[in-house]
Amino acid sequence: MRAARSRLTFSGRSSGADKLFEYGVLAIALSTLILVWGLVLKLAVDAQPSIDRFGPGFIIGMQWNPNTEMFGALPFIFGTLLTSGIAILIGVPLSIGIAVYLSELAPPWVREPLAFVVELLAAVPSVIYGLWAMYALRPFIAHSIEPFFMSFLGWTPLFQGNAVGLDKFTAGVILAIMIIPTVASVSKETMRAVPDSQREAALSLGATRYETTRIAVLSYARSGIFGACILGLGRALGETMAVTMTIGNANRISWSLLDPGQTMSSLIANNWGEAQGIQLSALIEIGLVLFIVALIVNLFARLMVGRIMKAVPTTGGGL
């Protein structure tokens, strides 16, 4: 659509006011860009003491001890990746199911209102998700879900320990719920974009609705769906409040999903108030690591999905 727009040309000179306006608007447009990158640089400077002291070993450092002033990022990178991984594992299949329903199966009078309601999931502020997770989700997981998994997976390192509920598993589950609107909506749009001629081709061969969706729609839309998942991953990585309120706040690496943990963002959220000096520097360095990781993931997602995700007022109440 953009490309089709004719290039408006002016027959000669524009008036002074026009030029002023144009440059003014340009300046403002660039200002955010410059400001943000400038601030990133400043953060890098603020993190310098930590970078100097711990060097590249920071990334694999396993301790976070304000007393001995030994800081390392590994437990939190681990926590972030693990919880996001759980979120994707649980959230993506659900989202694709929802997208398939909305795109292929729902009767037209159901489609719109239902899509709207799914999007409302995105409007709920993250801190309220956390509150609900604390008092509704966690007991349910601790009393029903985790014992269920423990009963046959208890011998694996993933399910050791007690099911209290304030752990990486719960954090992963709430994250899964939070990424559903994103992944489902973008996937749905990708599927709707598949031309009907593809569906007709499959149907005319004697395919059932399910088979048609599988071979004509999902295959065709797969790169878009994959992009949607990466978008969801990006959201999960950066999510702070709901995770902070459910993950149990333990600065160590543990493979068991039933053990508490910490993500990069929850670490910052939990420790910001009291941090000073080298600890503050280290926290900022963690923030930078998070920033870089989220940047890379979102860049990748952007490449896959293109501009579909643009122009979306992210109504999600905070990460």
Added chain:
Amino acid sequence: MNTFAYRRMKNRLASFAALACVVLALIPLVYILFMVVKTGAPAISWGFLTNRTVGTGGPGEGIGNAILGTLLLVFYATLMGLPIGLLTGIYVSEYGNNKIGYTVRFFNDLLANFPSIVIGLLAYALVVNFLQFGFSLFAGSVALAIIMIPIVSNTTEEALRMVPNSLREGALALGVPRWRTVLKVILVNGKSGVTTGVLLSVARITGETAPLLLTAFYSSYWSTSLKEPVASLPLTIFRNYNSPSKELLQQAWGAALVLILIVLSINIGVRLFLRKRTGKGKVVKNWKQRLSLRT
């Protein structure tokens, strides 16, 4: 014939599974709304809405200052973020068919997806640290403004793109200077899309917590000073969510109710408004599609 029955069964199972996914996803939404209303409603009273939080859990506490704080934060954030976002969107849409425009657009897409705690860090670096404002209402507003800008910019850009070229060319042909065309003709035409974007971004920043943790902190007092920390609804929830004090916990639920009411009414209101206008021309129709997308 055997395979047919098998395939038919798979088909039915698949349809059922898809529907089950939908139901499963809706359960949390319904449950959350239900729980917030049920647990938060008892807390609501006139006193609750007008007293300030003291933090001790004694009688007579309320979230009045948190409500005020949230309103102030949103107000100042919008004051800063709206014009910048709007003008950026105008730039990209009207003047941005070039490398710079592309870069700005690309960058805004990325910015819209930054983790909000990172944005909090940026605002901290700028206001608390560099400008030496300390934890303050101003810092919090800056953080929220940074979140708002790319959203408003993107939605403005999309809204303006929808405005048909014929309008632009017509105005120019009449000799209207370009800057006037943009402001008076194009912007006016795209205003429903722009307004929608602004409102939805307001709903978004109202619920933001993480950036405020790093910038505006919290205050138990009535404060309108830009230089002081300020209370807010989301932070009231966060501070008290695992408090052993029943009263403080109740505060959290009450704040949650107020917050979710604000956020959801904006969201539902905006989309109902849009739905009414659907069919009234291409502009809005495309908007509905876009809004159904989420980053």
Added chain:
Amino acid sequence: MEAKIVTEDLNAHFGDVHAVRGVNLSIPKNRITAIIGPSGCGKSTLIRCMNRMHEVVRGARVTGKVLLDGKNIYGPDIDPVMIRTKVGMVFQKPNPFPTMSIYDNAVAGLRLNGEKDWKILDETAERSLKLAALWDEVKGNLDASGVSISGGQQQRLCIARALAVQPEVLLLDEPCSALDPIATAKIEDLLFDLKSQFTIVIVTHNMQQAARVADFTAFMYLGELIEFGDTKVIFENPVKELTEKYITGRFG
């Protein structure tokens, strides 16, 4: 002449639009029948009723009967999925599956039915691609994407794909309208070869094509079947005045 498909008082609607009105048509077995008529006369809708593709569109309705070998395909216990394996279809714009190779496209129908035996799949691929006169052109390149070949080749691939499930009837909805004359000629030639094994119904807006290819021709106008008969008769000696007017180009 034995009839393969017989429609009895067939009516088809899109919501309020009455696209096919009371059509009684007898499609002869193992022959090529063309359906001609001006745009919007309902010919595409008519053949889509023959493999129950019409009802896939929301708001679409069918009344009347369509008998395949004497049995009504709209009977209460009949699964449309089964009908579509017996009555195949090729569409106006070639629509091979882009994420599949030529080979996979050709055997897609078989795989749906659960066929896993490589030998059978290979044989079927070769057989149907040969039937569609595409084998020689792609046999060295079966792994190439289904959309990497030319438009005419893609359409022949779609024909091969439809033939691979061994339908009894092949419906073609303006199969050549998106193709150049050479590709069109290739497809017309292969239709001649196919009719000994299949019953063929071809919708075309190109009268000359009907005259070239079809044994029988049906002329439709505004949803009604105006005339049906031997192609030579329709073109040289039509009974109805409307038919004559159309054939002589008085309207189009």
